[in-house]
Amino acid sequence: VDANDQDKVRGILENDIECMSARHEDAAALYDKASSVAPAFGMVGTLVGLINMLMSMNLSGDGGADSLGTSMGTAMITTLYGCLLAHVIFGPVAQLLRGRDSEEVLCKQIIVEGVMAIQAGENPKSLRERLLTYMSQKQREMGGEGAGGGEAK
Structure with missing residues (x-):
């Protein structure tokens, strides 16, 4: 960092963030x-299940009406599986990945x-306060407790 131009370093780091995202x-x-x-x-x-069901349907002989249900x-369970996969697995995983991103x-x-x-030589205390503004209030409170908990009293 010390030997490089500030704009060059920022550009490299921001490009890394964009590519990762x-x-x-x-x-x-x-x-x-x-x-x-x-x-x-x-x-x-x-549809495939219904076609197979209709092909094996024989109402006058054995096995027709008995196997209908x-x-x-x-045939219908495949629709349930498709909806469960979409709304219980794939959709939530996509939302989770975006949240983690x-x-x-x-x-x-x-x-x-x-x-x-x-690199600009900013005061560490003011730097800490400025970086805490990126976090929510809850995260700030947790970060404040965590930072103060390890210090000697």
Whole structure:
């Protein structure tokens, strides 16, 4: 940091943040896509199950009416699986990934500001106060307790 231009260092660090966030967004978009197509695959499974059910249906002979309910249940369960995958697994995972990304971006932005302030020779106490403004009130209170808990009294 000491031997480099401040704008150059900031540019490198901010580029790293942008690239990291883009990679994270690609992963979240994959889960969003899976969430949007899972119900459709469930419906395709239902249609295949219904076709098989109708092909094996023989109301006049053995096994026709008896297996109708079982075959219909098997056909419909694929729709349930598609909806569960979309709304219980894929959608929440995408939201979780985006939440984690925003936390990591915030962390790295705080690091960038800290590095820039250290390079500028800013006072450590004022630097700490400025970096705490990036956090929510709850995080500030937890950070204040954690920072003061390790000091000798």
